[in-house]
Amino acid sequence: MNVKTYNAISPKGLNYLAERGYQLNADQPADAILLRSQDLHSETISDSVKAIVRAGAGFNNIPVDELSQRGIPVFNTPGGNANAVKELTIAALIMAARPVIGAIDFANSVRGGDVSLRTESDKGGYRGTELAGKTLGVIGLGNVGSKVANTALALDMKVIGYDPGLNANTAWRIDRHVQHASQVETLLQAADYVTVHIPYTEGNHFFISRDKLALMKPEAALINYSRNDIVDNQAAVDALKEGHLRRYLTDFSDDVLYDNDQVIITPHIGGSTIEAEETSASMAAQQLDAFLTSGNLIHSVNFPDINEPFTSQYRVGIFHENVPNMLGQISQVFGSFGLNIEELSNRANKQYAYTLVAINELDDQQEAGLLSRLGQINQVLKVHFYQQSK
Numbered sequence: 001m002n003v004k005t006y007n008a009i010s011p012k013g014l015n016y017l018a019e020r021g022y023q024l025n026a027d028q029p030a031d032a033i034l035l036r037s038q039d040l041h042s043e044t045i046s047d048s049v050k051a052i053v054r055a056g057a058g059f060n061n062i063p064v065d066e067l068s069q070r071g072i073p074v075f076n077t078p079g080g081n082a083n084a085v086k087e088l089t090i091a092a093l094i095m096a097a098r099p100v101i102g103a104i105d106f107a108n109s110v111r112g113g114d115v116s117l118r119t120e121s122d123k124g125g126y127r128g129t130e131l132a133g134k135t136l137g138v139i140g141l142g143n144v145g146s147k148v149a150n151t152a153l154a155l156d157m158k159v160i161g162y163d164p165g166l167n168a169n170t171a172w173r174i175d176r177h178v179q180h181a182s183q184v185e186t187l188l189q190a191a192d193y194v195t196v197h198i199p200y201t202e203g204n205h206f207f208i209s210r211d212k213l214a215l216m217k218p219e220a221a222l223i224n225y226s227r228n229d230i231v232d233n234q235a236a237v238d239a240l241k242e243g244h245l246r247r248y249l250t251d252f253s254d255d256v257l258y259d260n261d262q263v264i265i266t267p268h269i270g271g272s273t274i275e276a277e278e279t280s281a282s283m284a285a286q287q288l289d290a291f292l293t294s295g296n297l298i299h300s301v302n303f304p305d306i307n308e309p310f311t312s313q314y315r316v317g318i319f320h321e322n323v324p325n326m327l328g329q330i331s332q333v334f335g336s337f338g339l340n341i342e343e344l345s346n347r348a349n350k351q352y353a354y355t356l357v358a359i360n361e362l363d364d365q366q367e368a369g370l371l372s373r374l375g376q377i378n379q380v381l382k383v384h385f386y387q388q389s390k
């Protein structure tokens with residue numbers, strides 16, 4: 001099978017696939033796409049593509065709605081780069097509290113004569129403040145935000161978190177000393193530092209809006225290592241200019257942010273560590289291989305996860321809409337070909353569902369018949385067959 005890759009994917013992931021016989025970027029239709037930040041919205045995704053996997057957390061660069069309608073699962077690698085983002089967010093917090101960059105520039109500019117005398121006499125301009133005792137507001141307490149919140153406690157900060165959609169797994173990881181805000185407004189009013197760790201979705205467009213910026217303390221700093229359009233950058237620049245915000249640190253370049261001493265921009269490097277790139281690429285490669293060889297869905301963002309041991313001779317994976325009587329229709333088709341269902345897993349995720357059927361016999365005629373008859377069920381989006389490897 002041929003996997004088309006975009007961006008610099010760690011060799012850990014690429015080798016995992018190559019060792020299992022996958023071709024990478026061969027001159028033939030792609031069975032799957034493995035990518036990082038490449039924008040797929042403007043690209044035509046061919047019908048040969050069975051799955052798309054994002055080595056990373058955010059998947060707003062992928063046209064998920066269109067792919068769901070086509071029965072193509074999209075995967076991400078949750079948590080794979082969370083530690084990297086956490087560490088850079090802590091660096092951003094320190095840079096927001098201490099004039100580190102200006103001080104480094106100053107130290108490099110003091111040349112000739114009695115350097116230590118001039119350094120000591122002028123360093124007063126590079127005094128900062130401490131994080132200890134200050135309040136950090138963390139918006140989004142998922143893989144990244146929960147780590148940032150716990151680490152900030154270890155820096156002796158007070159931490160307030162806001163995440164109305166918190167899932168149970170992540171909730172367990174959050175230190176009990178993190179206070180929970182039920183309204184984001186409470187957090188914004190109380191925090192000396194606000195850091196945002198939420199996905200970009202239509203609903204989160206400009207989540208940090210002009211109105212929300214107006215609630216923040218004038219001496220507060222805002223950190224955005226999530227996505228560009230989660231913050232209204234023009235409103236942030238205006239707030240800085242008008243003295244309603246002290247500093248803005250972001251991982252995303254934007255024309256309105258340049259040449260501003262109160263802004264620190266990094267070039268989308270939150271997840272750019274060797275460890276994070278290796279972990280994310282390995283997770284992506286393993287999840288892709290699991291799907292392409294056994295139909296298991298692990299960390300799918302648009303279909304429900306089903307991850308069961310492949311113990312039968314064959315499996316049939318059926319992507320379909322989440323409507324009544326699908327299982328009845330599907331099992332009727334299997335029965336009409338005299339095929340006994342050994343196991344059947346079915347799960348739904350909002351409007352879409354996935355059914356994985358285990359069978360022990362399947363000849364070419366039955367396979368062609370199943371494909372045709374299942375495809376005739378209106379709400380079936382895609383069907384794939386898997387054979388146990390010898």
Ligand SMILES: NC(=O)c1ccc[n+]([C@@H]2O[C@H](COP(=O)([O-])OP(=O)(O)OC[C@H]3O[C@@H](n4cnc5c(N)ncnc54)[C@H](O)[C@@H]3O)[C@@H](O)[C@H]2O)c1
Pocket residue numbers: 057058059078079081082085139140141142143144145162163164165166167170197198199200204207225226227251268269270271272
């Ligand atoms: N700068 C980078 O290189 C980099 C690296 C990794 C992730 N990210 C970005 O950070 C985002 C978060 O990453 P993650 O791994 O923590 O994701 P995650 O899915 O583990 O957590 C996101 C959390 O945000 C919460 N959330 C969603 N909308 C919210 C809202 N309006 N208010 C409060 N909470 C909300 C969700 O309930 C979830 O708990 C990613 O979607 C990605 O865009 C950037």
Ligand SMILES: O=C(O)CC[C@@H](O)C(=O)O
Pocket residue numbers: 036037055056057058059081268271272
């Ligand atoms: O791949 C990258 O470099 C960025 C990853 C990051 O934006 C993510 O959402 O995981």
